[in-house]
Structure formats: structure tokens, C-alpha cells
Amino acid sequence: MLTLKKKILGVAVPGLSGAAAFFSVASVFIILGIIFIGGIGNISWEFVSQAPREGMTEGGIFPAIVGTFWRVLLMSLVGVPIGTITAIWMCEYAPQNSPITRIVRFAVNTLAGIPAIVFGLFGLGFFIQFCGVEMDKMFAPEGVIQWAQPNILWASLTMSILTLPVVIVSVEEAIRNVPQELREGSYALGATRLETVLRVVLPNAVTGILTGAILAVSRGAGEVAPILFTGAAYFLPHLPEGLTDQFMDLGYHIYIMTTQSADVDGTKGVLFATTLVLLTLTFALNLAAITLRYHLRKRMIQA
Amino acid sequence: MNNESAKIETRDLNLFYGTTQALKSVSLSVQEREVTALIGPSGCGKSTWLRCLNRMNEMIPGVSINGGVLLDGVDIYGKSVDAVEVRKRIGMIFQKSNPFPQSIFENIAYGMRLQGINKHADLHVIVERSLRRAALWDEVKDVLKKSALALSGGQQQRLCIARALAVEPSVLLMDEPASALDPLSTSKIEDLICELKESCTIVIVTHNMQQAARVSDKTAFFFEGELIEFGATDILFTAPTKRKTEDYITGRFG
């Protein structure tokens, strides 16, 4: 006999889990909807191509877009190669399940769990107050502070550490997905480990590596905390011209407009629009990752 | 046994996976330009033995090997011998055809590029010759730029044979090369084995006893890590001397 308990569970479990699923879908649409409706009215060519004016209530967010672009690019140039090489080492070179690989894996997992603000403080302490100070001692003229201050380089390096676990994990997965038979085929033809990695493993993992890179970029693009103390500027009249310059940033721009603005009502429209631009960029990057992977995979099968 | 003309042989070869012994003092010598078939139930050590011949086992963590593996009289596990050099001289074909996800041309060229041959004209000569030797040229000569993955299973396996032949190995190891193929593709592979025997020494692992009987000159029967019986194929399949061989090939096992 089907007990009452079972009958109730039979209805309650699918009901509740369905509701939970609906809830998460609904929140996405509500958030996106509010941002879209609030922001779309303020989006214009002028908005994306001009600097802010009148205490952020007028003009555009062009410097913030450019700043974000450079920061993300620098971050990727450093983080993706390091992450990829780490993943290659973990999969292809390090002895499996040895103490050293376990330590590295533990480090990567821990890194992924550290709050973003801690990275910001780490960047301030390590890059600016240690690396920067030392570099100034070596390179800068006496008494001039060149590197020991927040700038786009330190911000990007901090960010690349934050995104390292994302890159490592996705590249690792891509490398592990390369069939073992292909490696064996390569070794059997007299290839060394390095030749096998370069000629077989990496070309076959390239979609995964790119996916990892793009995921890291979209994760990093939205983060604000790590750059708070390491390079982002409240307002700059000019674009960054070198590694020692500070920069404006979309996420940080949203943050300061929300918390620091003197004219809350005046900046509200701009705030919504900036958020919309940031979300659109992140979304576009994700879309690009998916499309890229799809096309590369298709090309690999048909060629 | 006349070891003078042995192309490749093992002497008291033992192999351990951790503490499990997978090969127990196997001494077996393969004659030049003969096809030697390895038969036996799954897990009997025949594939493991095969993979000792081109040092593929040492990539597996926890494997330890002792005893001698001699190629043309030289111990390939010797201190001065590089596994990479050994593998250039001993080609291998796997159970699952494993073409690289590249063009047919690039698949064959792979081994030569490793050796620093990069000129297209040189590569083309060798690609054509290898594909002809693998009886695949006529089927693919117009589509060399197409992905190797677009070929049928049987064609892919012949492509892998061509790829191995391109580096001119003197020994070809085949690990169940036709077990995933239809009968027609299988018979093409078998024809190829008989053809290649003229220029190569071939060692083939197979679960298909008819196949071993058809293509090989000598057959070795492995059981639980030991070499039970080794001899001319026509004797082994009609009048084996060991009880275990008899039981296995007549299907009265266990």
C-alpha cells in the first residue's frame, strides 16, 4: 500500500524542486529586466564614447570601458599562460596523486575560495608595498615614486591571481579530455613528452583553453574588490598611457556612483546604463566562448 | 632455439604493476620477417608483453620491469638507450584506431616532422609511399587535406598503419588491430599484415583465434602472466603440446 507519506512526498518533492528552479530563473529575469528597463534609456553613442562630466551625472563612461579593456587584457596575458602551464604540468608531468600534486591542487582550491577583497589587500601589500618599493629602489630616480603606487599593472596582476583557479581548472579538464590513445599514438611514433604536449595535447585542448580564458575574463571583468586598492581611480580626465597609470573601471565606476555620489538621483540613470554595459560585455564574452568552442569542435571533426 | 636471427626477444622478463606480477619470467624470441601472434584470455599478459617491446609500459605509474628486451641483440632498456629512439624503430598499432584530429596528410607526416623533415615535397613522397604500402592511397589520394576523422573505421586503422610505416620501423606491434572492425575491413588489415611481412617483423595480439591462425607464422599462448606455449602456428592450432593451450583453443576453459 502506498503510504500517505509517500504520496505527499511524491507531490511535494517535484513541486518544491520545480519551485526552486523557477525561483532561480525568475531572479535572473527580474534582475536583467530591471537593469535593462532602467538602463536602456541612457544608452547612446555619446554615453559609450565620452568621459563623465558634471560629477558623473552627464557625459559617458568611455574611460571606464577602455580601462576595463586594458585591465582584462593584461590580466589575461599573465594569467592564462601561467594557468595553462600549471594545468599542463599537473596533467602531463607531475606524478599523479603524489604529495606535490596534492599540494598544488589544494593551493588551487584554496585560491578559488578566498574572498576577492583579500586579493585586493594582498595586491596592496605584496605588489605595491613590496614589489613596487623594491622596483623604485632599483629603477626610479632618487625620491620619485614610480611603481610603489596603485596602477593598472598591479591591478591586473592581482586580478590574474584571482582568476588563476578558473583557468587552471578549465584547462585541466580540457587536457584530461584529450583521449589517451592520441598521446599513445604520438609516443609510439617516437615523440618526446614535450613534442606530444605541443603537437597533440595542446591543439586538442585549445577549445578548452580558450573557454577557460574567456571564463576567467568574464569573471575578472566584473570583480571590483581586488582593484580597489591596487589601481582603480575614481575619476581620471585621461586614458591610461602606461603600466604605471591608474585607470577607470566599469565595476568600480558602478561602485563609487552608488556609494560616493553627491547627487544620487542624478546618477541613477547613468548607474543603470553602466551596469547594463558591463553585463552586456560579460554576456558577450560568454557567448563568444560558447560560439568559439562550437566552431572549433566542428572544424576539428570536419576539417 | 636459434637466437642468432631473433629480431626481438625477451629474456626472463618480469613486470609488476605495483605488487601484482603481470609477466612471469617470459622468454620469447621473435624471428625477423615473421608474423608472431599472441593469444590468451584477457589479462593474461599478452598486451603487457607487447608494450614492453617499445617501452610503452614505463609511462604507466607504478610499473617496474626486470629482465632483458633485446632488439637486434641490444637491450632496449639499457642505460644508454633512449625510449624515444626505440619507438622510432618499433611502430605500434592500437586496438582503437587513433588518428590525430588533423588532415590525412598531416597524420602521416607527423612522425617525419618529429624527425625534422618539413619540406612539403619530401613529406609528400613519403606520405604517398606510406599510404600505398598501407593500401589506402587509391581511396584517399584526392582528399589528403580532409580530416582523418572523416574516414571509415577500417580506413582510419589503415591510416594509422600508414602513419607508423612512414617512419620506416623494422618491427610493427599490433594490439588487437581489427577487433573493432567489420569482416571486410578486417580482411583488408589481414591482407596488409601478410604484405608487410616482406619488409617488417610483426607481432600481433588478437582475441580472434581464426585471425591468429590465418595471419601468423608463430603463435604464443599466454596465461596468467606466463608464456605457456610457443611454436609454429600450424602445429599450435592442430596439435598443441600443453594441456592449457589445448583447453584454451578448443574453448574448454575454466
Next chain:
Amino acid sequence: MESYLETRYETIKSSVHGMADKVVEAVLAAEKSFETRDVVAAQGVVDSDVVINETERRLDKELFAFEALTAPHASDLRFIVASVRIVKDLERIGDHAVNIAEMAIRANEIDSDKKSITPLTAQIAKAATSMFTQAVAAFHNNDYDAAMAVLVLDSHVDALCIQIEKEIIAKVSGAPEAAEALLITLLAGREWERIADLATNIAEEIVFILKSWDIKHNHYENPEEFA
């Protein structure tokens, strides 16, 4: 649990052994009928040949199919290949038994007082029959020594056959009126000699099945060399 292949193999094996038993019956009946001029027994031998011939046809087909469909190896293969030849030999022996039985019937008509029978006829019949039954017994028991023992008996039967020839030739010149009956005796001796030869063949096949040695055509010394 027996495998289905094993079952199939055992079935065909017992069919071949069964045919051997049937032919043994025919030979024993033929021996008796010729000695005693037992016309009824002789007719029984003649009639039973149809069954033997049909068995040969059926086994031909079954052995052929077994070979083609199961691709046997080692001792199974040797059994199947040897059985093809044993079945043929058995059928020939059956034919010779029929010939002897028919001669018994004819001899009964023209020589009712058994003048044409000599002690040698009984001897050769007995010797040949015993060789054949021993060969079949060795076949049933997978007995290598028994099979080898059959082989050495053949020369005795050959000698008996020659003796019969000489005796009959001597008798015919003294009693031309009994020529036909004597000739039948001579021919019957020839039939027994053939049966002994075929029994030898069967013994050789048994050695092949058991040891894989080919000892045909008197390679009986050091049989291991003919592996």
C-alpha cells in the same frame, strides 16, 4: 555447465561411435553367416547396409557443417578431420561385409555341403573381425596402445590371404566342378583382407586423433617422428 559447443561436439562424436558399432554388428554377422551358411543372418547384413550408407551421408553433412561453423582447433579439429576418413572407412567395411554375406548366400546355393570351406577361411575371418573390433574398441576408449596393437596384426591377415590363394589354386586343378564355390572362398578371403586393411586405417586415424602423428603406410617404428 557444459557449453553448447561441447554439447554439439559430444553429439557428433557419439554419432560417429554409433556408426562404428553398427558396422561391427554387420561384420560379426557376416563372419557368422559365411561360416555357417546362415542365409537369414546374411540377408540381415545385406539389409542393414542401407542404414549404414544413410548414416555415412548424414555424418558427412554433419562433420562438414561442424568444421565450417565451429572452426574447431587442436584435438577437436583432429577428431573431425579423422572422423571424415573413419566414416568413409566404416562405410567401405560395411560394403565388404555385404559382399561376404552375398557370397554366403551364393555359396549356400552351389556348395551346400561346405566342400569349399577350409580351416583357413575361418581363421582369416576371425583375424580380420578381431582386428576391426579391437580398432573400434580403441576408438571408443581413446586407447593409443590398443590402436598400435591393431596395426601389427595386419601382416598376419595378409599372409593368411596368400595361403588361401595357394590352397584354392591347388584345389581347383583337382576338382574343376567345384571351381565356382572355391572361387567364392578365394574372393571372400580377399574381402576379409580388405576389412583388415581398413581396420588398420582406422587404428592409424585413432593415433592421429590422440597424438597428432601421421603414421600411415607402415610408419609404425618411432611414431613420434611423424608428428
